[in-house]
Amino acid sequence: MKMTDKKLKELIAQYCNVKAEDITDGMRFREDLEFSSLDFMAFLGELEDELDMEADEEEVLKIRTVGEAASYIANIEAAV
Amino acid sequence: MEEKQYPLTPAQMIHHLPIRQLGTMQCINVSAVLALQSPLDFGLLKQCIELEYERNECLRVRFAKAGENGEVTQYIVPRHYEDISIRDLTGMSREEADHVMQQWAFETFEPYDVPTCEITMLMLPDGYNGMYVHLDHRIADSCGMIVIINDLMQLYTHFRFGADMPAPLSSYREMLERDLAKTANEKRIAKDRKFWEDQFDQFGEPMYSDIQGLRVLQDSRKRHGDKTLRAADLELENPAVGVKDFNLDPDATRALVDFCMNHELSMTNLLLLGLRTYLSKMCGGQEDITVRNFISRRSTHKEWTSGGTRTIAYPCRTVISPDTEFLDAAYMIQDVQNHVYLHSNYDPQLLKAEMKERWPIPENTVYDSMALTYQPTPIRMENPHLAGIPIWTNWYTNGINTKKCYLTVTHNPDGGLHFSFHYQTARLDDHDMELLYYYLMRILFKGIAEPDMTVGEMMLTL
Numbered sequence: 001m002k003m004t005d006k007k008l009k010e011l012i013a014q015y016c017n018v019k020a021e022d023i024t025d026g027m028r029f030r031e032d033l034e035f036s037s038l039d040f041m042a043f044l045g046e047l048e049d050e051l052d053m054e055a056d057e058e059e060v061l062k063i064r065t066v067g068e069a070a071s072y073i074a075n076i077e078a079a080v
Numbered sequence: 081m082e083e084k085q086y087p088l089t090p091a092q093m094i095h096h097l098p099i100r101q102l103g104t105m106q107c108i109n110v111s112a113v114l115a116l117q118s119p120l121d122f123g124l125l126k127q128c129i130e131l132e133y134e135r136n137e138c139l140r141v142r143f144a145k146a147g148e149n150g151e152v153t154q155y156i157v158p159r160h161y162e163d164i165s166i167r168d169l170t171g172m173s174r175e176e177a178d179h180v181m182q183q184w185a186f187e188t189f190e191p192y193d194v195p196t197c198e199i200t201m202l203m204l205p206d207g208y209n210g211m212y213v214h215l216d217h218r219i220a221d222s223c224g225m226i227v228i229i230n231d232l233m234q235l236y237t238h239f240r241f242g243a244d245m246p247a248p249l250s251s252y253r254e255m256l257e258r259d260l261a262k263t264a265n266e267k268r269i270a271k272d273r274k275f276w277e278d279q280f281d282q283f284g285e286p287m288y289s290d291i292q293g294l295r296v297l298q299d300s301r302k303r304h305g306d307k308t309l310r311a312a313d314l315e316l317e318n319p320a321v322g323v324k325d326f327n328l329d330p331d332a333t334r335a336l337v338d339f340c341m342n343h344e345l346s347m348t349n350l351l352l353l354g355l356r357t358y359l360s361k362m363c364g365g366q367e368d369i370t371v372r373n374f375i376s377r378r379s380t381h382k383e384w385t386s387g388g389t390r391t392i393a394y395p396c397r398t399v400i401s402p403d404t405e406f407l408d409a410a411y412m413i414q415d416v417q418n419h420v421y422l423h424s425n426y427d428p429q430l431l432k433a434e435m436k437e438r439w440p441i442p443e444n445t446v447y448d449s450m451a452l453t454y455q456p457t458p459i460r461m462e463n464p465h466l467a468g469i470p471i472w473t474n475w476y477t478n479g480i481n482t483k484k485c486y487l488t489v490t491h492n493p494d495g496g497l498h499f500s501f502h503y504q505t506a507r508l509d510d511h512d513m514e515l516l517y518y519y520l521m522r523i524l525f526k527g528i529a530e531p532d533m534t535v536g537e538m539m540l541t542l
Contacts, residue, residue, distance in 0.1 A: 014380040030344065036456075037346050037414070041421035042379040045268075054271065061418055 003051055003073050011046060012066065015039050025067030033066075051076065083155035085144060088218065089259045090427035091377070091392045092154075095217040097429075098482045100150045101444075102319055104188065109478035110217045111185035114229050115202060115210025117470040121240060122201050125211070126164045128235040129199050133160035136228060137252035138387030139197045141219045152192070154218075156253055166201040167212070174205050178474065181212060185476035189216055199232075208472045221391040222455060222475070223376050228387065230463070237465040250382040259390075262425045272426035275419065276434065279397070285439045286397055286447040287368045288312040289359040291485065291516055292507070294366075296449070304442050311445035318506040319480040324513035328521070330495035339528040343407060348373065348454045349414045351489060352396050353406070354523045355450055356413070358516065360400075361539040370397040372483075373417070374453035377424055393428060394420050395448060402536025406527040409535050451486040477502060484508065485516075 006020070013020040016033040029035040035043065044060050047053075047069075053076050063069050088096055098107045133139050140160055143152040169177040189196060196216035203209055211232070213225060220228065227249070234246035262268065287310045290296040300312040328336075340347050356369040363369075377383065377390045398416055400409050471493075486502045499520075501513040519542055526538055 014382070036379075037348075037418055038375055038377070038421045038424070039379040041418060041424065042377065045422060045425065049262075049265070049268070057419060057422060061415075 002077060003047075005070060008070055008073065009066070011050070012043065012069075015043050023066055025065065025070060027066050028064050029066070029069075030064070047073070083157060085146075085153040085155050086256055086260065087153060089256065089389075090263060090429065091221075091259075091389050092218045093427075093429055094391065094393060095389060096150075096152065099191075101314075101316055101482055102480060104480070105191055106186060106188050106478055107319075107480050107482070108189065108217050109185055109187070109214065110220065110222070110225060111181070111212070111214045111476040111478070112225055112229070113181055113202065113204075113210065113212045113472060113474050113476075114233075115204050115208040115472040116466060117206065117208050117472070118466075119207075120201075120209040120236075122166060122209075124239055125201055125236060126166075128232055128239065129164050129201070129211070130160070131235055132199070132228065132232045135249050136231065136387050137249075138219045138224060139215075139228070141196055141252070142193055143191065143196065143216075143218070145192045154256075160195065162195055162198075164199060164201060166203070168203045170203050170205055172205055177204050181474070182476045184212065184214060186479050187214070204472065208470075210472065218389055220387050221376055221389045223378055223384070223391075224387040224389065227385055233463050233466065237463055241465045243463075243465050247385075250386040252386050252388050255382060255386040255388060259425075263427060265425075268425060269430075272423040273430070273434070275423045276426070276431055280435070280438060283368070283397065283399055285310050286370050286395070287366060288447050288449065289363045289366055289369050290449040291359060291362050291512060293362045294364060300445060304445075309441065309445070310439075311441040311447050312449070313442075314444045314446055314482055315484065315504050315506050316444060316482065318504070319482060320505045321477055321479055321481045321502050322505045322508075322510065323477050324501045324503070324510050324517075326499040326501075326517045327492060328497040328499065330492075332525070333491075333495060333497045335528060336497070336524060339531075343410070343531070345410050345414060346417075347456070347489075348375075348452070349410055349417055350524065350527075351452055351454055351487075351520075352413050352417070353410050353527070354520045355452060355487070356396075356398060356400070357409075357523045357527075357535055357538065358519045358542075359450060360535070361519070361542055365402060365536070365539065367401055368397070368399045370395045370448040372396070372448045372451040373420075374451060375421070375424065376453075376455070391453070392424060393451065394424070394426075394431070396420065397447075400535060402539070403534050404536075405532050405534055406538060407531035410527075410531075449484045451483045452489070453487070454489045456491060475500075485513075 009020040009023040029040050048055055140157045141154050143154050146153045196219045198214045200212045202212050231246055237243040238245045288297045297312045301309045355371050359369050360366050372393050373396045374391050374393045398413055484504050488500045490498045492498045
């Protein structure tokens, strides 16, 4: 299933106190959205299930911002 | 109507299995008091408690016998049928009332087909009034307990003062079904299994460590006649638990929090580093250390408000050489933990079985003696209508545990950290906990002051 920008932000909003429509690409998961390490990993697990993909653990651990997450997903989808 | 039966989730099994190991339901109790130094309308509070039973599905969970070896299933009854009682302890001193409530924490639930949560209204000394919540750990962990208490008090302030009605809680049943589906996701299971297998291939069999030093493992080696044994015996004959609490003041806590913020570290990983450094020191500089880390898998809004038990435990195993700098060691732990979190839907019982298959250690022996849980959620009511009112809160131990030493770290309302050590009295005493806390603090504060000091140098300074 293709992950739209809207759907990605809706998914992120389930984990934080920011509404999906207020989430921007520049927001950092930890500092701006207050994700804990566990939150971020749980979110990635959810993404993997949603997209039926397997993330490269070392690569995903480098993701800091919403935009980087969107780019990573776009690259994965492009490669399929 | 026959209620739908569900198996237990892996998180519930963590609390269920000790019932079999210890042969008593006492180990399943979780008990806490919350009272305000203020008059309460007990008629209204009773209505709020009844409403809480309606709103919060986990409070209506019961367990049914499903086998001859202690197996159970769970089901949710449509409503709570039992009356809400009130107890008057006003004739006692605070200490006496506390002692009475501690005794209540030892009272066991029947194993099958009974309510698994009792909420009792309380009149306490010094003008405190509130409630005592006594529940089965399989239906709520400490975060679940805080959700219950906060929601109840929000209901009370809604009806009493016209505050906003709290938002509906998410469905325990929905989250249960979701968790069980995740547990059955074969693709994910295979990936999680591979992660742990890779760990085992890389590092080999873990090695037991203990704050009492190498002699504990040596004793187990003698007992089992195996000089190469790397696991030590659990104490199950006498699992009585003592509690030793310490408070770190807000300023010192701020220093730790700032260090974590400035270096993008989590407090859990800093604490794990402190504990593993002390264990290493006590075991002659042993590099391979495992600490069991309990995490509450609550990340989404639905998970936070569904009640239930979502606490799960995995070994945090690190092999750190003495020439590793403190900060680098912290990042090594963080890296391990991040990977573990990514695989945190994996059933710890599967992990245990796989380890046992690979390394057939004797029954009831383990590789870890120390467990940690860090709970960033403060035990307080974030309710503006109750601001400024003195609060009496306390968690009461159920008195027994299969773990030798279990440290729970929480935040105090004043901003400081609270360290609560639960230790098996057959093996450890208060003094051991005083030493452990003392050295843990020395390690942490030495480390944040000189993050480029190696862990080997640090151990020499202790």
